[in-house]
Amino acid sequence: MxxxxxxxxxxxxxxxxxxxxxxxxxVVRTARARPASTTRRTFLTRYSQVSDRSFTAAxxxxxxxxxxxxxxxxxxxxxxxxxxxxxxxxxxxxxxFEVKEHWGAVGLGVVPLYLKTWRSEDFARRxxxxxxxxxLLAIIVWTDFLVGHLLNxxxxxx
Numbered sequence: 001m002x003x004x005x006x007x008x009x010x011x012x013x014x015x016x017x018x019x020x021x022x023x024x025x026x027v028v029r030t031a032r033a034r035p036a037s038t039t040r041r042t043f044l045t046r047y048s049q050v051s052d053r054s055f056t057a058a059x060x061x062x063x064x065x066x067x068x069x070x071x072x073x074x075x076x077x078x079x080x081x082x083x084x085x086x087x088x089x090x091x092x093x094x095x096x097f098e099v100k101e102h103w104g105a106v107g108l109g110v111v112p113l114y115l116k117t118w119r120s121e122d123f124a125r126r127x128x129x130x131x132x133x134x135x136l137l138a139i140i141v142w143t144d145f146l147v148g149h150l151l152n153x154x155x156x157x158x
Contacts, residue, residue, distance in 0.1 A: 002076045006156075009069040016062035017145050023055035024138040027131045056118040059137065060111050067104050081155050093151055100147040107140040
């Protein structure tokens with residue numbers, strides 16, 4: 001059952017990574033938008049021309065689901081992975097996972113603010129907080145994703 005939850009956790013993380021990256025690219029592009037006549041049709045231009053608001057609910061739900069699944073898997077990690085890391089003298093790997101946990105907790109605290117700023121109708125006043133919170137969540141998701149994969153490659157569950 002733990003392996004199935006770990007696979008589901010990974011799949012949700014990949015979808016979350018795509019959604020938050022797409023939204024972050026769009027919000028940064030919107031902040032420094034040029035007139036349509038001077039915009040070239042590059043890949044990045046097309047990639048960032050999505051409705052950045054459309055990703056908000058998906059990112060929030062996926063983030064909470066990812067953290068909840070991670071918390072469900074956590075007891076197995078503590079026994080099957082962390083103890084061997086400590087026995088192998090890989091204190092840095094244990095420390096990286098601690099950083100991953102803390103970033104996840106910070107992200108959970110950021111999600112309500114993120115939702116509030118994106119649901120506000122006053123776009124001009126909320127543009128900077130929207131961008132800041134979206135980029136913070138993107139950094140958290142990317143960091144947790146990369147750390148999770150690195151540690152799973154060293155010693156995974158199962």
